[in-house]
Amino acid sequence: MKSDLQSVDKPSGAGRPRDPRIDTAVLAAAAELVAEVGYASLTMAAIADRAGTTKTALYRRWSSKVELVHEAVFPTSPSALTTPEGDIVGDIRGMIAAARDVFSSPAVRASLPGLMADMGADADLNERVVARFRGLFDVVRIRLEHGIERGEVHRDVQPDRLIEIIGGATMLRMLLHPDEELGDSWVDETAAIVTHGVIGID
Structure with missing residues (x-):
């Protein structure tokens, strides 16, 4: 796997697009490793080795461990908003x-304290x-505007x-009760409180 991913990532000329398979492999490797070894012990070299590529390939995509791990553990797709508009x-x-x-x-549990510390130190x-x-x-x-x-x-x-x-x-709930699962009842109760503060008629 390593030789395959290394070979497809080496540019043969200016402007050659990078292989998205490397991005996928690296993000998966970062999420797996941070959960296994923790954020502080995680290295770019270890991520590259797990993903079957090189540190050079990683640094062409992410300038730091913070940015790589953040992308690996925090999705940004608005897929949570799957209910119909209205x-x-x-x-x-x-x-x-x-x-x-x-x-x-x-992955988030293992990486969040370190991510927050590193991000807080660099505006x-x-x-x-x-x-x-x-x-x-x-x-x-x-x-919200439509609402x-x-x-x-x-x-x-x-x-x-x-x-x-x-x-x-x-996050506060996770900090206060780290060993207790957040079930659907917690989601329903929290949603009821938040919704009460959001919905209203002027």
Whole structure:
């Protein structure tokens, strides 16, 4: 596997596109390894070896371990918002369930403290990493705007604050009770509280 991925990644000339198989293999390797050895012990060399490629190939795609691990463990697809447009209650519950699934994964549990420390120490790095979520924030903003137009959502509800509340509540719950599973009842109860603060008629 290693020789195959190395060979397809070597550019034969300027502008040759990189093989997306390497990206997939590297992200999978990073997620696996951080759950196995922890963020502090994780190295780019180990990720490259697990993915069957080279450190050079990694650094052509990600400038640091932080950016690589962040992309590996935190999805940015707005797939949580799968309910039809117009169901703001379903949207909120879907977002909370998605946050629960992400933050309870072994890879996120292992990497989050180290990621937060590294990102907090470098403002430029933090901005680059957080920029990955702009697409998701846009989807939330559009859904809230449509809810306001329908008279279902308070006009002062901001998408950034809603995402912070959902993510913050999920992380705090994991910190307070790390050994307890977050089940659907927690999702339902949290969704009921958040929805009560979001929905209203002006």
